[in-house]
Amino acid sequence: MTSYALFLGCLIPAHQPNYELSVRKSLAKLGIELVDLANMTCCAPPPVQSIDLETSLAVAAYNICLAEEADYDLITLCSGCFESLSMANSMLKADEQLKAKINKILSKAGKEFLGNKDVKHYLQVLIDDVGLKRLEQSVSKPLTDLKVAAFYGCHALRPSELLKLDDPERPRILETLIETIGAKSVEYLNKLKCCGGLLKGYSDDLALSLAREKIANIARAGADCVATLCPFCFVALDVGQVLLRGKFHEIYDMPVLHYSELLAFALGIGSKELAITPATHKIKVDKVISKTS
Amino acid sequence: MMYDEEEKTASLEFSEVVTRRLGGETIRRCYQCGTCASSCPVAKITERFNPREIIKLSLLGKKDEVLSGDAIWLCCSCYNCQERCPQKVEIADVIYALRNIAFEESHRPNIYSDFASALLNDGRIVKISKFYEDKRPALGLPPLQPTGVDMLRKILSATGFDRLQQKEKS
């Protein structure tokens, strides 16, 4: 049984229990054990990096230390957490001087970063530990009629030198996983462009403009839904459509789901078990559910 | 050796200050090719933000314009620029470094001050509401593990983060 320490982050337990449920239940069905460790904190994503990079590295390293102490590799569900933890892990492993500097800070909390564990996005676990073949075999309800627009977001892929998840210009991992569960992956314009999520709070207008372009392109490509990898992107595109209706009077009606939710459907886990409600999905996902049951 | 020059203790060139900051080490490699501006989703929709321009202003020493301005906070951290830069300038990280310097010098947009407070108080930048926490058993989720706020505060104190809390000077 492959086991990972689960890093939840903040957004998911805060208001996306659907994401958490879909991942826990799918991975359990696929034979991956998730362990919850005590004393984790915020991963120190871009909002904290903007205030102080050194602090962010130390905080990220602290969380990795918890996994090292418990002897597990880490798995993340949020691309922001993936980027923050993965970058810290890579940077400290590569630079002895930086590692020493951060360890000096960590010593105040009684921790020491050793650099002997990996940080993975749950997608990587699906590919490496489950494998496409076993995944395909585990699918009991292939999502045959579903046209899915893959949305990576930014921080699953970039900076590619440190994250090494997939080719930053021509990624295939998400499309492959979408096709493995029986759905059809739909190409659309400017697929890899940012959703603008991180601009929210400083410039809601710009954030909304970027989300609008994304939704419009996906809609134009004729997708049935968007598959996201990150709670930030999810909110930007889901809640974003509500704001677009209000601001521009545009209705796209494009359901936004996490890839893990689609995966859960394909593995035979019903939407009722996944806390999929109008509260968690502002844009109704009924059409998707009916196509998949 | 005897021919080493003395370190100038007088004020440093702004671009030097940036190179000495974590994240800003590569700023001087820039030769203003504009690949970053062309790759930037934000620059495409507003003239208020242009990563090439921000770097140029910093290299020219226009410290006040850069740090007190609006531009550095408009980066959406998508890293497209850093990915494509032919001189391997870590542009997104340079912008973080500039934000860090700005924050230190009390240019603190409200939302970031709020993040800082949340981190110090709750150990998280987004508070987990009791509503959702209490619902977890009913939803079939294991109880939330405690957040390591105490240890986090020790780290934040060690880096001096705790002093960065005050709201923006207008």
Place this chain on the structure above:
Amino acid sequence: MDGVKVGVFLSDCGNQLSKILDFDDLTNYVKNISGVALVSRRSEFWRGEGLQTIKDDIEGGKINRVVVAESLPKLSEVNIVQAVEEAGLNPYLVETIDLKDHCAWPHRETPKEATEKAKAMLLAAIERAKLLEPIEKLEFPTLKSTLVIGGGIAGMQAAIDLADLGFEVNLIEKAPFLGGLASRAGRFFPTDDCAICIQSPASDVKTITHTSRKCVYRSGFSEIPNLTILTNSKVVGVEGVPGNYKVTIENKPRYVDEMKCIACDLCTTVCPVEVPDEHNAKLKNRKAIYMRVPNVYPPVYVIDESVCKFYDCAKCVEICPTRAINLDQKSKQMTLKVGSIIVATGFQEWDSRVIKEYHYGDNPDVITNLELARMIDGFGPTGGAIVRPSDRKPAKKIVMIQCVGSRDRRWNPYCSSICCMISLKHASLIKSAHPDTDITLCYIDIRTTGREHEDYYERAREMGIKFVKGRPSEISRNPETNTLIVDVEDELLKRLLELEADLVVLAPAMVPAEGTKELAELLSLELDKDGFFKEYNAKLRPTETKLRGIYLCGGATYPKDVPTASLHAHSAAVKAAKFLTTGKIVKDQRTAVINGDYCGDCEFCPVTCPYDAISLEETTEGHFIAKISDLLCEGCGICVGTCPLSAIELRHSRPSQIQAQIKGLMSVNGTSKPLVLAICCSECGHTAVDSSGMAMMKYPANVRVMKVPCTGILQVHQLLDAFKAGAQGVMVVGCKSDGCHYEVGVQKAEKKVELVRILLKEYGIEPERLEMFNMVYIEGNKFAEAAQMMTERIEKFGQLQLVGVS
């Protein structure tokens, strides 16, 4: 040392030096040194009557060693040594010192101290002279023949030069036809004339006058009698020494007899195999049997053996009217014996597929400059029409992108130097022929530095070619119109543009030609950090390599335009000619020599020698000892410094000779300051001391200077012995760390100084008594300051007390 009679000649430079140095005192002092047969004093000894007296003294049998204190010894010594040889004495029994720039001038404010130092300098020179031995000049025969590897413009030019000069020249080219990149380029800037134009040979080929320029195919160069051209051939093995190389060549079969082929083209009409033509950017196909158009040389068809069906078809064999096709031809190996080799293997376009956002390789309408050149060429696959490869429609909107993979830290950090002009050329040629074409060139910088290049740029602007300062971030495809969209920031306008294009032309980086790495290994040549062949020193010794007899020219060292490649080729030819013209290499035997009894076969020296001059020989007793080649040894002495058993000595700089100098220099103080020994390398260190004197700089007289060939010769115990000999401080003065004239010597010295410092500390001696200094000739001030600094430092340390040393 019996029978050694040293003649000491002191020049007072028109009595100028005697204003500072007490020449009577010096003369008396020298007279009393054992072994000195005579002391003489004049205004100057390096020419005129003074020189004659030296010759007379030698011929008269009065002296058999010569010590001269002369002005500017590095220049004057040449005359002196020549005269000594004419007088019948071995020219290496001469020692010259500089009492002017190394003594009188720097210490002019302390004349008494200067005189005492002069005594020490003379004693050192005399003791060294007593230990000098005669050294012979050796002759190594060289073959008067050359191999030129690479049949492009540079290779052809160099080959013609040498053949005209009367040398045997073999020109080999791995492709079936000569011409290299030029045969694809079409036209060359800035004159837009034919790419394959070369200077005709001066030899008597009937249709040519000595001023005419002809292209390769009608220059008659292939008829030059001592020029052999081998195409479809490459180098597979190299053995031997400079002047006598044995090169193994593999000759791939053409399957067509050169003597019978009449180039009638009937064979291609029946050949069933069609493949995309690489030479024509795959814009059209060719058959398995083919000839290039326009032809360069040889005018003979060739079969591509990777696609030919051979006897499963053989239609070409039947139809050939002269029965020229022979499918049974086999690969041949041949050996060439040559005296020198010229490498002219050129460069190629970098593969830009890795810049995925540009979609080169997966979008056919994104092409490179070289591919565009084929379209522009009237002989090319489209007959001169500029078309979109995807649908062959005319390309009316063209966007060109510069610096693709050049000036890029991720791929090739250097500037490829010719691409701005190449793109401007293409843009201009297209605009001239098709004025309604919209051309936009996106650049980071425009580099038009050569002769008439700026005019070219000006004309391009006047033709209405558009320029955008900005490097595009992405090329995408508009699926509706099947055109391309180029995202770029025009930074001068400060506006983000989306340029629409039918065709996008990339200017990729220029990188070393294929096979460069393998060839470098075969020839033991160094490559620079970008993978090009490394010139020994681009300023002082262009086209040369570290190995005598092997030269480089053309794009093989760095991308260059044709005028520069031409210069380079002619230069390499002159160098090769100089090397071969006398038919021999003359070298003196100031080389290293191994004491076989001490050699422990540790194998450090062969690895350390920068010139691969040391090999291992099996002895009759079955173990190995090192052996030094007098031909390859450059006399640096780095092996001497490397050998842990002191089994190697360098003639003319033997440890005994060095020791005698040190002792001499430390024998007389005459100042109130502690003695400091400065061991300087003959290239930069010693010349820096010269320049400090010439520039009338001052430093104290307790600093004593001696010369070694390279600081790499120094052994750890020699540095310690200097202290035992009386030095209170030691300076090791060499070239800059990355500028050693013998590659690695100064770095070795730096390591030894570090090690000796550790030892000094162990012995309870201040490690800062020993220090390494790096400088070049023009940094005389650095030497003076260093000498002053060391003196003050040693004064602070106080007297060094060595136990057990008298």
